[in-house]
Amino acid sequence: QREGVIVGYTVRLAADSAEHGVEAYVGITTSPKSARDVTLRLAALPELRQLCSVSGEFDYLALLRAASTARLDALLDEIGAIEGVTKTTTAVVLARRIDRLA
Numbered sequence: 001q002r003e004g005v006i007v008g009y010t011v012r013l014a015a016d017s018a019e020h021g022v023e024a025y026v027g028i029t030t031s032p033k034s035a036r037d038v039t040l041r042l043a044a045l046p047e048l049r050q051l052c053s054v055s056g057e058f059d060y061l062a063l064l065r066a067a068s069t070a071r072l073d074a075l076l077d078e079i080g081a082i083e084g085v086t087k088t089t090t091a092v093v094l095a096r097r098i099d100r101l102a
Helices: 036-041 069-079
Strands: 022-029 048-053 060-066 085-092
Touching: 022 036, 022 069, 036 048, 036 060, 060 069, 069 085
Parallel strands: none
Antiparallel strands: 022 060, 022 085, 048 060
16 A cells, blocks of 8 residues: 555445446547546546546546436436537446456
8 A cells, every 4th residue: 555556445246236226338529628627527427437538439438327317318418518528429238247347
């Protein structure tokens, strides 16, 4: 921990013990020079689990976990309304086939 190798601890619940809800990966495309502001706005969303800058079709890939499909729909509207976001593409997680993440 002192050397910065270990940065935190977590607990992982079994899939059937986890809170109910829906997960989705959202590809986010932004306008030039808006990355900082978009990132700050996304960070304020409690449903945001992970945000990665990526190469390819999107600028960012976000993992969201919402309580319901209605909440996911509202989140997508919120993300799309952020100044600097030009496009989103969503893929809802149906099942985790392999999960090796800690």
